[in-house]
Amino acid sequence: MKTRRITRERLVPHTMDGRTRMVPDEETIEVPLPPRDWDQIGLNVVTAIVALALLGCVGFSTASIGDLLNRVTPAAAAYGAAALFDLVWIGCTIIEWLGRYTPDRVRKARVGGYLSLAVAMGAVAAHGWIFGNAATGLVGAAVSGLAKGLWAVVLDYQAVPLGKRDAAFLQQELAEAAVELSRVPVRRRVNRARALAEAERIALEADRGSADPDRPDESADDPDADVLAIRPGAVSTKDAVRIAWDSGIRDDGEAVRYVAKATGKAPSPDTVARYMRLLRKVAG
Incomplete structure (x- = not known):
């Protein structure tokens, strides 16, 4: 050993x-020392081969399709668009890899990968045919097919088929995780909406409270709701200001004289002015 x-x-x-x-x-x-894991070593070698095949595939297809598109478009746009032909099916294959234990969820990615591969191979073959070398076009198209085929073989080897119960269990686990994840933005929106509603409520209450002030600096002639009026039929300063306003009085001095006459006592000019400002704000 x-x-x-x-x-x-x-x-x-x-x-x-x-x-x-x-x-x-x-x-x-x-x-x-543990025994050497030849299975893992072999899988690592195959993975490296797949990576090299993808690089070669993308390079050859981009050069071929880019040269084809360069006949009608600028080089930068032509080769940039050419790279998408292989990148699309490579992206779909990566989705297949990520969902190898839930094959039902990646059916669209599998179909889309093979369709985009067919388009890429057709473009490479068309390049060879247009330039008078159909054999070169077919061989070049086979590069993408071989790379995709090798990746499909590795994917099938890694994706061990699951029983119905095991697959259902994993689907429920993923569903619960998806619900927890989806609650994050929903909770954020709910909290934001509640915060806005609370801010609006506080602002409205503050505005409503200023329309009926009960402050320590008010004059003693303002009635207190907790104290019974000596003359049950007498009007308060607030009511007198409202009556003066409804009568068309807009000057604070005239309002003070009217309130004094209506209540039978001299009001605080500051209190009358504050009520008048609030009425102007409501009316304006």
Whole structure:
């Protein structure tokens, strides 16, 4: 059995002058090596081959289709669009890989990948045919087909078929995770809407409270709701200001004189002016 030497640190007792302490010490030991995983090594090699095949495929197809499109469009636009021919089916194949344990969810990606592959191969073949070398076009088109085929073989090897119960279990797990994830933006929108509604409520209450002020700086002639009026039929300063406003009085001085006459006592000019400002704000 093959082994390898490793050095590790441990605490050991060490005594000096009759006192013992645990101090770090290094020791070298040999541990057995696990057997080489040839299956994983082979899979890694195949994966590297697939990566190289994709690079070669994209490079050749981009050059071929780009040269074809360059006859009618600028080079930058032509080669940029040419790269999409292979990138589309490569993207669909990546979706297949991500959903290899839930094949029903990637059926569209599988179909779209093969359709886009057929379009890319047809474009490469058309390039060879237009330039008078059909054989070169067919061989070039086969490059994309071989790359896609190799990737499909690796994908089928990795995607172990699942039983109906196992597949249903995974579908429920994904559904629950999707619900939790979808609640994040929904909760954010709900909180934002509630915050806006609360801000509007506070603003409206503040505005309503200013229309009927009950502040410490008010004059003593303003009636208090908790105190019974001495004269049950007398009007308050607020009511008198409202009556003056409805009568067409807009000057604060005239309003003060009217309130004094209506209530039988001199009101606070500041209170009358505040009520007049609020009435102007409501009317304006």
